[in-house]
Amino acid sequence: MKPELKLAGTEKAKIIARDGHSISRKDIAPNALKVLYRLTSAGYHAYIVGGGIRDLMLQKKPKDFDVATDAAPEEVKDLFRNGRIIGRRFKIVHVRFGKEIIEVTTFRADHARSNEISNHPARRKIKGLDSAHSESGLILRDNVYGNIDEDAMRRDFTVNALYYTTDGFRVLDFCSGIEDLKAKTIRIIGNPVERYKEDPVRMLRAIRFSAKLNFTIEENTKKPIDELSYLLDSISSARLFDETLKLMTGGYAEKTFEMLRKFQLGTYLFAPTLEALSESGGSPANLVSLALKNTDDRLANGKSVTPAFLFASLLWPVLKLHLAKSKNLGLPPQKAFQQAAQSAISEQLHYTAIPKRFTLATREIWELQEKLKVRTKRNVDKVFNNSRFRAAYDFLLLREDSGEDLKGLGQWWTDFQVSDSETKLRLITTANKSQNRHKGKKQLARGRGE
Ligand code: ATP
Ligand code: MG
Secondary structure, three states: OOHHHHOOOHHHOEEEOHHHOOOOHHHOOHHHHHHHHHHHHOOOOEEEEOHHHHHHHOOOOOOOOEEEEOOOHHHHHHHOOOEEEEOOOOOEEEEEEOOEEEEEEEOEOOHHHOOOOOOOHHHOOOOOOEEEEOOOOOEEEEEOEOOHHHHHHHOOEHHHOEEEEOOOOEEEEOOOHHHHHHOOEEOEOOOHHHHHHHOOHHHHHHHHHHHHHOOEEOHHHHOOHHHHHHHHHHOOHHHHHHHHHHHHOOOOHHHHHHHHHHOOOOHHHHHHHHHHHHHHOHHHHHHHHHHHHHHHHHHHOOOOOOHHHHHHHHOHHHHHHHHHHHHHOOOOHHHHHHHHHHHHHHHHOOOOOOOHHHHHHHHHHHHHHHHOOOOOHHHHHHHHOOOOHHHHHHHHHHHHHOOOOOOOHHHHHHHHHHOOHHHHHHHHHHHHHHHHHHHHHHHHHHHOOO
């Protein structure tokens, strides 16, 4: 008998032998393999599952590798000194190797079966079954353990439910995931409405994978999304922040943003931005799409993107609208700016949480936009040495690219950065002369009552 067939549930899988798939151990993170080997030598069954296998099958580089096993979380933890049980909704074990974390989950089953499976091996050490639904069908806790075939059915999309085992190097496919991979299709497992009600974030994931993999969302998987998008209201703003980051930093932000808009899901993540975009258009709207494009380009070139910069861009049209309103109220500029920045950020916080360190940085990027204009020697030194200078300068260029006329300010700072100290001084002098001329003209105009 094939070894993995000893595991209950595997008889339901289509098994793809070593020579029938393109996955090789070499492509799997050594630490994920370590986890697999440790679990299997302790007598458990363990598989790599999810995005890791999906991406390898597509010849793409996986972001991470997740492990699924029949060992209970407590049992997994006992095997790894570097293992920690986390999560309340889903109990999982994080096995840490320096910066890398391998996520180990115990096979889960359907809630309806929670009464039948109290003898499941993974339940030996667990006190009390633990599953709960809200009235709307939302899963509140999901720690009901089951067999591998049941675990596959609890996953979101068929292409995310492929299991790889080093025991014979086989791939197990319980729900035609391989076929869907070939057809480039995102298909939800089970009844779409039920699955979205259980966890509305699956709608966001459908969009994310479709944009990232360039896959079509299968008709039944797509149909209910528009109508059920409101379910995102019930998801905590902290989880929505995490999902938003994944959506915006997956390398396909521009396309993802458009899709989110089209499916009405955007309203539950970026309502202030979308409202401002529909009201204002022009350069603030250009800035948003350019920022998303830039984000994708940066990631494609191996550069990093920060949430602070992302929110500074997404909320720029909101800030601009607030600024226009407070100008009408006749507030002094500094005060008007403070209020506008505060309002733009707090409006967004109704939708996604944003950790304070990021909102502070977002505000700084905005605040520096005014400071970049003042080119006295003292101010230039101060701004240049500010830890957010780089982000603020990038943002300035983005504003110019989006069509704002900033009188060559971006070019000035570009020149400044590459100049020797003598040229720097010359640049400062020239800038001040032209600024004074500009001021003089304004005063003259005011004096004439223009
Ligand atoms: P990537 O890591 O590239 O973003 P992924 O598919 O690996 O994509 P993860 O969030 O790492 O996504 O989740 C790992 C696996 O866990 C998924 O492939 C899927 O099988 C399962 N999963 C994750 N989130 C859900 C969910 N909300 N509902 C059902 N299954 C899920
Ligand atoms: Mg993953």
